Amino acid sequence: MAPFVKVVTLVGAGTQGTRLAFMWSKLGRPVHLVDQNEKRLQDAVNEIQKLRRDWPVASTLTPFGNIVTFPSLGLIKSIANSWLIVECVPESLALKKRLIGELDAIAQSGTIIASNSSSYTISEILQDLNLRHPERCVSLHSYWPPETSAIEVMGSGSTRSDIIPLLMEECRSHGFQPFHVRSSSTGYIYNRIWAAIKRESLLVLAEGVANPQELDAIFKDVLKSPKGPCEQMDIVGLDVVYDIEKHYCEIRPGLPKEATELLEKMIVRNKLGVKSGSGFYDYSNHK
Template sequence: MKNIAVIGAGTMGNGIAHSFALNGFNVNLVDTSEQQLANALKTIERNLERQVQKNLITTETKDESLLRIQTFNSLSHAVTEVDLVIEAVSEASKLKQQIFAELDKLCPEASILASNTSSISITEIASYTNRPDKVIGMHFMNPVPVMKLVEIIKGYSTSDETYQKIHSYTLALNKTPVLVNDYPGFVANRILMPMINEAIISLFEGVAGVAEIDEIMKLGMAHPMGPLQLADFIGLDTCLSIMNVLYDGFKNPKYAPCPLLINMVRAGKLGVKTGEGFYSYDKGSKEAKVSPRFT
C-alpha cells in the first residue's frame, strides 16, 4: 500500500507529505489554495535540502521524494485510488466532519481515513462516515520530519485490523506509534495544553513575565522551549481550540481557557503565523522577541 493522500497543505500537512514521500510513498497533497500548495512544496524542498546538508539523505533521495508528491486543489481526483487518507486541516470539528463525509463517498471502500486531529473525538468524526471501523487518529508531532512520536487514537468502532495497518505505516516512516484511547485531548494535549494554559494564567495574574516564565521551565524542567513560546509556535488559536475541547469534554473548570488567551485570539495575535503572540517575530523569521505588549 504505497498511495496516500494528505488533506491540508499547512505546517502539519506538508510535514506529513514530506515524511511519507521520503519513505517511498506516492503522495497526493490536497488544499483549496493554490498558494498554500506552492508554499508547501517550497517548504518540503527546503526541509529536504536541510537533510541533505546534514548528510541524512542524498541529493538523489531528495529529488526522488519531491517527484513522489502531486498537488490537487479538490478531493474528487486526489482520493479515488488511495489506500490511506490523512486529514490535516485546522482544528475545527464541523470542517473535519464535512471532509470525512465527502471522503467516505469518494474513497475506495477499503481505504483507511485518518485524522491528524490533536484533540477532537475520532468517534465523532467517524460517525459522519459509513466506515467507522476504518477511521482512526494519527496525531503527528511538529516538526513532523524530525519528531518520532505518532499518537495513534482508536475510536469506539476502529477495528484492530485498521490499527495494525496504521501501526505498520507508522513504522515504515521510521516513527514510533503509541496507542491511546479516544478521550478529549488524548494524552499529549491533555497534559501539554493545561500546562501552557497555566503558564498563561501565571502571566495574566502577574506572577512573572513572559521571558521569566519560559526561562524557569527551560532551565528548571529541561524543556527545550518555554510554554509561552511553544504556544506561539503551535498557534494561540489552536491552543484555545484544544482547551475548549477539554473544557467541553470534561466539564471541569480546571480546563477553562485563560481570559488572556481568549482575548489574544480575538485580537488576532496568534503567535508566529501572525507575527505576534507572547513574542514578536519579524516576517520570515522565527526569532522571538518579547512582545511590546508584555514588556
C-alpha cells in the first residue's frame, strides 16, 4: 500500500494541530488527532467543522476525510496505520525530544515523523536521542493554515532522500505551498527574516526611537502590510516571542540583549499581548 493512502496523525490538538487536521483531511483521507485534554479534542472537532463549512464548495472535489480523536493513552492505536505523524505540542525542547523518542519507538519503520516546531530544528531535537530510525525524521513547519498556506520542509543530515520529495508533493496536493529548507536553519526561511524585524523593532522601542503606534504606522505605510510588528507580536504572545528570541541568543552569540530585556519587563507586568488583555496595546475592551 502506498504511504499516502494511509492516515496522517497529529499529536496535539491546539491551534496548529486543529488547522493541520483540516488541511490533511481535504482529499478525503483519514486524520487522527491525539491530545491528553478531551475538551481540547472536542473544541478541535468543532473548529474543524467550522472551517469545513466556511471552505468554498467549488474548491473541494472530494468529501473531507474522517477526523478520529484519541486521548494520549490511545497513541499506539492512533498511529498504527499512519504514513505521517506530526507533533504539534507546545514549544518545549524537552517535551518535543521526549515525544519524538516515544513516537520512534512505537511507529512502524516506514512512518515519517515530523516536528512542527517553529524554534528548534529537527537536528536539535534529534541530538542525543538514540532513535531506531532517525532517517525518517523531519521538520514540517506551518504558519496559519489554511489562510496562510506556506509550509517549510527541512531534513537533518541523516534524513532519507525520498522523504523530502514525497512531503513536497503531498503538501502541495493538500493545499499547502511547500518550501524546501535546503540546510538546517533555526527559524527556517521566513522566521529568520521575521526574527530580524522583531528584534530591530524591539531595539527601536528600547532605545526610545519611537513608540509602538509610530513604529507600526510607518511599517504599514511603507510595506503596505495590514499589521505592524508590535501588533503581530501581541497576537503571537510576548512570552512566546521572548522564548523564541532567547533561543536565537543561545545559538547566535553576540545578538543584542536589549530585545529580550524589554520583553522580560513586559512579561513580569503580565503584558503578554492579546491573551492577557494588554501588551504593546490595550485589549481590555476587545472581549
